[in-house]
Amino acid sequence: MIYVVYLIVYGFLLTAVVGLVASWIDRKVTARVQYRVGPPILQPLIDIVKLLGKETLVPKGASKTAFLLAPLVGLGGVILVSTLLWLNNINTSNTFIGDLIVAVYLLTIPSISIIMGGFASANPLASIGASREMKLVLGYELPFVLAVFVPVIHSGFSIRLGDIIAFQAVNGAIVGSWSGALALIVVIMCVQAKLALVPFDVPEAETELAGGALIEYSGSGLAVYKLMKNMLLFTLPFFVMILFMGGFRLKGIQLLYSVLRYVGLVALITVIRNTNPRVRIDQAVRFFWGPMTIIAIVAVILAFKGL
Amino acid sequence: MSLKLKALLKSPWVFHLSTGSCNNCDIEILDCLTPRFDIERFGILLAGSIKHADVLLITGSCNRKSVERLKRLYEQVPKPCLVVAIGECSMSRGMFIHSYNCPEPLDKIIPVDAYIPGCPPKPEAIIAGVVKLIGKVQESIKKK
């Protein structure tokens, strides 16, 4: 029963609220970088309410079930993974063997749901977007998993999130070590690609694919996708914080530091997205399989040496 | 119903469609999104796909080729949606009024909610037109 409460209160409501605020921060920082004023704070919520009220069109020739189910699959994945992260963050003994692996798995579900939705919508642009998303997933998963391996080595080969947080509470954040810092760089790049933000927004490519895999979505389908992306904007930095910065501490002055760290991460992601052009899909895959994988391997070797 | 429209007015995503304009009106529309006017303050975004749009901004003189596309696109906008005619061309066909290629003005083809005159209208005029449109829809919500 307690887990249902966690699922609804932490996994869905809290994550959604923080995610909406985060996406406002993202838009506001973007606006400030471009010397604009930017939208009001409630804007992301208003967008979603508006989309929920609009008509949902299913394109002719599309596979109806897959088309309508895909956004829900993605949202479900995000809710599950954020519940898992909150459970570990609130009480480190709420952990089980292998939940780190489960979290890594669940974090790819949103990408898979976008691929599903793109292919189901019977639109050539959406199919191109979905196939690019697929290549991007193949690209970033390898360095991502290697980088996630670094905290595992540091915390004495434990694949439990709770143990990793507990280790950092005693020995200081993993990002303080050389291997941790290198791995953090790799993970931030992968997060950028997982969120499909510039420079890795190849699957959405507004200028050439006009929205990419989501081109045919309207009304509530699009609303669910928007909500999923906003929630990911919280969940992914949260995951990074758990692995490298000792989690989201909720007690006393630590809470302020955690919030600052989180806002800093979101602002960093936003600045990266505002100061870079889009790369081509082959460049993106080469980037992840080349430099990023090498850095991740170096980080893993350093971690084995105890640095 | 009213919450739906209220949210719509706070975040109208626009899609601009040229039915044979000289491209000047389209440039003025894009000007509204630049830092100087910054209409994202009011939640207005440029949508890349017609399926994401709430407001259809139509420029140009509706020539024979583009009328078919115009009708198809109008059918594809998820309702409720609003239509705005921008520029002299889309209101009365402007200088193309005697052209063999422009048989009908826009509002004989699809229902139009607001007209913004000018050749091309200034960004200020476009913003003023949108404000009037929002006022009009709010009035109609109150009456219901």
Ligand code: SF4
């Ligand atoms: S109204 Fe004037 S500026 Fe606008 S498309 Fe027509 S001719 Fe060009």
